[in-house]
Amino acid sequence: MKELVIVSGKGGTGKTTITASLTVLASDPIIADCDVDAPNLHLLLGPDIQFSDEFIESKVAVINPELCNQCGVCESACKFDAISSDFKVDPILCEGCGVCFISCPVNAIEMQERLSGYIYTSKTNYGPMAHALLLPGESNSGKLVTRVRALASKLAEKHERDLILTDGPPGLACAAIATITGASAGLVVTEPTVPAIHDLKRVLELFQHFKIPVMVLINKADLHIRKSKEIADYCQRNDIPIVGQLDYDLKMYEAVVAGRPIVEYAPSIKLSKALKAIWKRVEKQLDAF
Ligand code: SF4
Numbered sequence: 478m479k480e481l482v483i484v485s486g487k488g489g490t491g492k493t494t495i496t497a498s499l500t501v502l503a504s505d506p507i508i509a510d511c512d513v514d515a516p517n518l519h520l521l522l523g524p525d526i527q528f529s530d531e532f533i534e535s536k537v538a539v540i541n542p543e544l545c546n547q548c549g550v551c552e553s554a555c556k557f558d559a560i561s562s563d564f565k566v567d568p569i570l571c572e573g574c575g576v577c578f579i580s581c582p583v584n585a586i587e588m589q590e591r592l593s594g595y596i597y598t599s600k601t602n603y604g605p606m607a608h609a610l611l612l613p614g615e616s617n618s619g620k621l622v623t624r625v626r627a628l629a630s631k632l633a634e635k636h637e638r639d640l641i642l643t644d645g646p647p648g649l650a651c652a653a654i655a656t657i658t659g660a661s662a663g664l665v666v667t668e669p670t671v672p673a674i675h676d677l678k679r680v681l682e683l684f685q686h687f688k689i690p691v692m693v694l695i696n697k698a699d700l701h702i703r704k705s706k707e708i709a710d711y712c713q714r715n716d717i718p719i720v721g722q723l724d725y726d727l728k729m730y731e732a733v734v735a736g737r738p739i740v741e742y743a744p745s746i747k748l749s750k751a752l753k754a755i756w757k758r759v760e761k762q763l764d765a766f
């Protein structure tokens with residue numbers, strides 16, 4: 478079983494819309510959405526949720542007013558200003574660090590578990606899907622990504638599928654590292670802009686660090702031909718295969734508004750044909766890696 482992770486570094490390159498089309502083109506994949514902070518693959522794949530579970534990974538301080546003698550120690554100790562002058566904890570500001578719990582001289586503070594998000598498995602028209610949602614302000618996105626990937630592996634075993642297509646988060650932080658680690662291969666969707674090229678180089682270093690083979694797709698390539706060439710030259714110098722370039726097409730946004738992958742929404746346009754050719758090259762590379 479192979480897992481292809483699709484990442485971008487910079488957000489807004491079109492990674493998720495392209496991933497949605499790849500789920501249509503791949504034969505019987507398992508789909509994983511690891512962009513747990515802002516998942517949106519479901520908007521294009523219309524999953525029918527079959528199972529959901531709570532993700533509980535953080536804590537919040539709670540002061541017991543019956544034990545509290547209002548000494549003020551916790552208010553001064555809290556570096557997040559989460560404790561008010563009348564000794565109440567603001568659960569939004571509380572980071573669950575536990576400093577107040579340790580500092581309270583009369584043990585009036587309890588650290589209670591807090592719901593951080595949800596994890597789901599769903600049916601889609603393109604394959605079973607593992608996905609999740611991290612609640613606003615919650616951390617631990619890396620742990621939630623690990624849970625989603627584990628669930629996707631279980632789905633692959635259960636349904637006897639050979640391929641997991643994973644939509645990764647933007648950026649290069651904890652959630653991106655949790656998505657990339659242990660994958661079979663990566664596909665970086667980039668665009669010809671200065672910040673995207675900057676992030677592309679960093680994300681490629683990440684794949685190199687984990688010794689994971691990677692390929693590159695240049696989206697919206699015709700918007701800045703010189704920068705697209707700069708990306709192609711960089712990849713060539715570093716022996717990184719480019720699986721294709723896609724031109725900017727407003728139809729892509731029409732498909733997003735319609736909530737459908739572009740290869741299904743407008744299968745005969747140039748962009749969809751190019752995506753089909755790209756998927757063939759991706760499959761070939763996956764076999765070669
Ligand atoms: S440290 Fe404990 S006793 Fe003092 S104000 Fe805070 S909760 Fe109350």
Ligand code: SF4
Pocket residue numbers: 537538554555556557558559560566570571572573574575576577578
């Ligand atoms: S757990 Fe940490 S962040 Fe939360 S109230 Fe206590 S000291 Fe502040």
